[in-house]
Each structure stands twice: as structure tokens, then as C-alpha cells.
Amino acid sequence: MKLSVLTENMAGGEFLAEHGLSYYIEHDTNILFDTGHSDVFIKNASKLGIDLEKADYSIVLSHGHWDHGNGLIHLKKRTLITHPYSFIRRYRVKDHSYLGLNQSWQELNQRFKLITTKQSYQISPKIFYLGEIPRVIDFELQHENYIDGKNNPDKVPDDSGLAILLNNGIAVISGCAHSGICNIIERAKAVTGINDVELVMGGFHLKTLNEQSIKTIEYFKYNRISRAIPSHCTELPVLAEFHKQFNTQMLKSGMQLSID
Numbered sequence: 001m002k003l004s005v006l007t008e009n010m011a012g013g014e015f016l017a018e019h020g021l022s023y024y025i026e027h028d029t030n031i032l033f034d035t036g037h038s039d040v041f042i043k044n045a046s047k048l049g050i051d052l053e054k055a056d057y058s059i060v061l062s063h064g065h066w067d068h069g070n071g072l073i074h075l076k077k078r079t080l081i082t083h084p085y086s087f088i089r090r091y092r093v094k095d096h097s098y099l100g101l102n103q104s105w106q107e108l109n110q111r112f113k114l115i116t117t118k119q120s121y122q123i124s125p126k127i128f129y130l131g132e133i134p135r136v137i138d139f140e141l142q143h144e145n146y147i148d149g150k151n152n153p154d155k156v157p158d159d160s161g162l163a164i165l166l167n168n169g170i171a172v173i174s175g176c177a178h179s180g181i182c183n184i185i186e187r188a189k190a191v192t193g194i195n196d197v198e199l200v201m202g203g204f205h206l207k208t209l210n211e212q213s214i215k216t217i218e219y220f221k222y223n224r225i226s227r228a229i230p231s232h233c234t235e236l237p238v239l240a241e242f243h244k245q246f247n248t249q250m251l252k253s254g255m256q257l258s259i260d
Contacts, residue, residue, distance in 0.1 A: 001166065002025070002256065004050060005252065006022040006036070008020075008021065016044055018067075020036030020040070020068065020071070022036045028127065031059075032060070033175070034175050035070070037070040044254055058080075062202075063086055064100055065101075065176065066101065070101060070102045077111070079112065080113065080115065081115045083159075086116075086158045088100065089149030093147055128192060132158070133160060134186075137183050141180075142178065142212075156178035160175075161174040161202065163191055172188045172199065174201070176202075176233050180205075181204045185200060185219075185225075197223060198227060199229070200220070200227075201228075203230075203231060205234070209238055213241065227246075232251075
């Protein structure tokens with residue numbers, strides 16, 4: 001598997017950065033996982049020799065937040081796979097600022113072949129969209145400070161990820177892990193029937209080195225996850241501890257990873 005980092009919070013070399021996430025995954029099929037919030041992912045892809053206008057790929061949207069899906073406005077005529085709740089109106093509690101997508105279901109349905117499902121969805125023989133994530137791990141019961149358009153609590157039920165079959169296990173790819181990164185891993189195991197996790201990569205949504213972060217690291221160790229690459233919405237204290245425990249690398253835009 002080859003994974004190209006098209007958008008990340010930190011710039012690498014001559015590549016652009018923004019608060020967002022976008023990966024281009026080449027395996028038994030090609031997947032654009034999230035798009036960031038601007039055309040940065042397109043510009044960085046071009047520098048890497050990836051022509052997103054001509055390439056053959058499907059799009060997976062991890063969840064309906066602006067920094068993961070607003071870049072969709074620059075694309076069309078692709079298969080787009082996501083959870084049906086990705087299109088709800090959503091706001092921050094503290095200031096009622098909007099953090100949902102800049103396009104509605106109706107607009108995206110006209111631009112893409114839209115597949116919405118709460119269930120897992122097999123994209124190819126080796127790549128699975130995980131669908132809605134059961135929240136079964138007690139220390140990951142997060143309290144999001146978000147509300148929907150009707151002022152109801154928004155626990156981001158659309159938050160999902162990918163499971164990818166490798167030679168000796170699976171890779172788990174997360175957008176933001178609002179549902180909990182350990183919950184996502186457990187879902188990936190259940191969907192694929194494989195318990196050996198070779199790689200976990202993406203946003204872990206851990207902000208401080210609190211009980212949840214410490215127990216997450218313990219979970220990674222217990223499950224013998226050989227490679228962890230937290231990024232995007234994972235803050236510095238947690239990144240530092242993951243580096244200390246797993247010798248993790250800092251993910252930057254423009255990086256390309258080869259994963260067996």
C-alpha cells in the first residue's frame with residue numbers, strides 16, 4: 001500500500017498545509033480519504049505527480065466537518081462514500097460557529113455518485129469503509145461540545161474510518177476519531193475478522209495527556225500495534241507521549257508512506 005499525505009496541519013518542504021486532512025491511498029484500488037477544506041490537497045497532489053482530475057479513485061469522507069470535507073467543492077463525478085449524518089447542520093456550543101460541510105446532501109448528490117450507509121461497506125477486496133462505529137470502550141465516552149441544527153447534542157455519529165488488508169494484518173485509517181480511536185480499531189477488527197493491527201494512522205482527537213490518552217496508549221501496547229502515526233487533531237502533549245512510547249514520526253504534507 002502506498003499512502004500520500006495531501007493535506008495535513010504541518011507543511012513538509014515545498015508542500016502546503018492547512019488545518020485539515022486528506023490522504024491518497026493506492027492499494028488494490030485507489031481511495032481519496034477526506035479532502036481538507038480548500039484546494040490544498042489538489043495542489044499538493046499535483047506536486048506529487050497525482051492528477052486528481054484524471055486519476056481513477058473513489059472518495060471516502062470520514063465525517064461531515066468542514067476541515068475534512070469542504071474540499072469536495074473542487075471535485076465531481078466520483079463515487080463518494082460516507083455516513084448519512086455527514087450532511088447535518090452542526091455548530092460549536094461555545095460560540096455557535098458553524099463547522100459542518102459547505103455543501104448540502106442535495107448539492108453533493110448532484111455532483112457525485114453518492115453512497116451513504118451506517119453499515120460497513122466493502123469498497124474493494126482489501127479496503128473497507130467501517131460505517132458507524134459502536135462506542136463500546138468506556139474510557140472513550142467523549143463529551144463533544146457540538147450541537148446540531150435543532151440544538152440537540154451532536155456526538156458526531158458519522159465519524160468513521162477505513163480498514164485496509166495488508167500482508168500480515170490490517171491498517172486502520174482515521175479522520176478525527178470523534179468516536180474514539182480504540183473503538184475504531186475494534187470496529188476494524190470486527191469488520192475484517194482480523195485481530196492483527198499493523199498500522200493505525202490519522203487524527204486521534206486526543207488533546208491532553210489525560211486518563212483517556214494514557215489508556216489509549218495502554219490499549220495500543222496491549223494489542224501490540226506495531227506502528228502508530230497520530231496526526232491532525234492530536235495535540236502536542238499526546239504526540240510527544242506517542243513518540244516516546246512508539247517512536248512515532250511527525251506527519252507532514254507531501255510525505256509518502258509505503259506500507260506492506
